[in-house]
Structures are given as C-alpha cells and as structure tokens.
Amino acid sequence: MSMGGTASYETTDVVVPPLVRAAVSAATELDFPLCCRPEIGRLISVLAAGVPAGGRIGETGTGTGAGLAWMVSTARPDVKFVSIELDVDRTDAARQLFADRPSVTVITGDSATIGDHARSICSCSTGVLAAERGRIHPPIRSKCSDRAERSRLTTSSR
Numbered sequence: 001m002s003m004g005g006t007a008s009y010e011t012t013d014v015v016v017p018p019l020v021r022a023a024v025s026a027a028t029e030l031d032f033p034l035c036c037r038p039e040i041g042r043l044i045s046v047l048a049a050g051v052p053a054g055g056r057i058g059e060t061g062t063g064t065g066a067g068l069a070w071m072v073s074t075a076r077p078d079v080k081f082v083s084i085e086l087d088v089d090r091t092d093a094a095r096q097l098f099a100d101r102p103s104v105t106v107i108t109g110d111s112a113t114i115g116d117h118a119r120s121i122c123s124c125s126t127g128v129l130a131a132e133r134g135r136i137h138p139p140i141r142s143k144c145s146d147r148a149e150r151s152r153l154t155t156s157s158r
Contacts, residue, residue, distance in 0.1 A: 002034060002035065002036055002037045002040060003033070003034065004033060004037075005033065005034055005035040005036055005037045005040075005066070006024055006027045006028060006032060006033045006034065006035040006066075007033065008035075008037050008038060009021070009024045009035070009038060012038040014038035014039065014041070014042055016038060016041070017045075017069065017070070017073040019069040019072060019073050019097070020041060020066055020069040020070055020073065022069070022097055023035065023063075023064045023065040023066040023068070023069045023093075023094070023097055024064075024066055026064040026065070026093040026094075026096075026097065027063060027064040027066065027093075029093075030064060030089055030090060030093060032063060032064055032090060034063060035063055035064065035066035035067075036063075036066050036067040036070070040067070041066065041067065041070035042070070044067060044070050044071055045070040045071060045073060045074040046074070047071075048070070048071035048072070048074050048075040048079070049074040049075060049076075051075055051076065051079050052076075053076050053078055053079075054078055054079070055075075055076075055079045055080075056079065056080045056081070056082070057071060057075070057079060057080070057081050057082075058081075058082050058083070058114050059071070059081065059082070059083040059084070060083070060084050060111035060114055061084075061085065061086075061111060062083040062084060062085035062090065062091065062094045062106055063085065063090055063094070064090050064093040064094055064097070065083070065093065065094035065097045065098065065106070068081060068083050068094065068098070068104065068106075069097065072098070072101065072103075072104060077103070078103070079103065080103050080104075080105075081103060081104045081105065082105045082107065082114065083104070083105070083106050083107070084106075084107045084108075084109050084110070084111055084113065084114050085106065085107070085108060085109075086108070086109065086110060086111070087108075088108055091106055091107070091108040094106045
C-alpha cells in the first residue's frame with residue numbers, strides 16, 4: 001500500500017495491465033487511496049514473472065487487489081497466490097476481481113495469520129514472503145520433509 005497510490009494511476013506513463021486498472025477502479029469506488037504505485041507494481045510483476053512453475057506467492061494487505069493484479073498479470077499460469085486483507089469490503093472487491101482465477105485465493109483476516117492460510121493451500125509452507133506497507137517480512141518457515149515441495153514454494157512480495 002502506498003500513500004496516494006490510487007491517484008498516481010491517473011498520471012502515470014507506466015503501461016498498466018487491464019486487471020490492475022480494474023483493481024484501481026474498485027479502489028476509487030471504495031475511496032481507498034492506498035493502492036501500490038505503478039512503479040512498485042512493475043517491480044513486483046518482474047519478481048512474480050521469475051517464480052518457477054508450481055510456485056506460490058503470499059501477500060498481505062491486499063487492498064482491492066492492485067499489487068496482486070500486477071503479479072498475477074505476469075506470473076506463470078500455475079503459480080498459486082494467497083493474499084490476506086483485514087477490511088471486508090476491500091476483500092470482497094478483490095475476490096470479485098479474481099473470481100475467474102482459481103490460482104488466486106483472497107482471504108479476510110489479519111496479516112499475522114498468512115502462514116496459516118498459506119499452509120491450507122499448499123502442503124508445505126516453507127517460504128512465503130509477504131510485504132506490508134513497504135516493509136518486507138522474512139519468509140515463514142515450517143518443517144517439511146518433502147524436498148520437491150519445499151523447492152516449489154517460492155517467495156515474492158506485492
């Protein structure tokens with residue numbers, strides 16, 4: 001989330017994917033000014049594009065889904081996403097945005113619980129990296145004996 005991030009899309013010269021535009025539109029409708037800025041969106045889209053097949057990305061502070069949309073727009077089709085948002089209205093907006101994308105799960109809840117939710121999606125959660133308000137959190141670690149599954153779990157930020 002970025003101060004003035006939603007408004008920054010009005011004047012950006014960055015090419016913005018349609019899914020991101022839809023998320024920003026939802027933010028405007030909900031009077032939510034904190035979408036990730038286009039420059040940050042480009043960065044995280046590059047990171048998401050580098051996630052290997054079968055990887056997983058965790059995100060906290062979904063908002064209306066702008067950051068998540070940047071990542072989904074460039075990630076491989078079989079990369080799975082879990083994103084958590086505290087506000088119910090913003091969660092609902094993001095869920096609607098990604099309704100036709102089974103690889104994306106948007107959850108209402110506290111960001112501190114993302115590891116619990118990530119584990120419910122994948123059999124082993126050894127490296128979910130989340131970003132919240134511009135601060136990168138260390139990977140969530142758990143014991144896992146399945147080396148193949150561990151290596152598929154990839155980190156990124158929103």
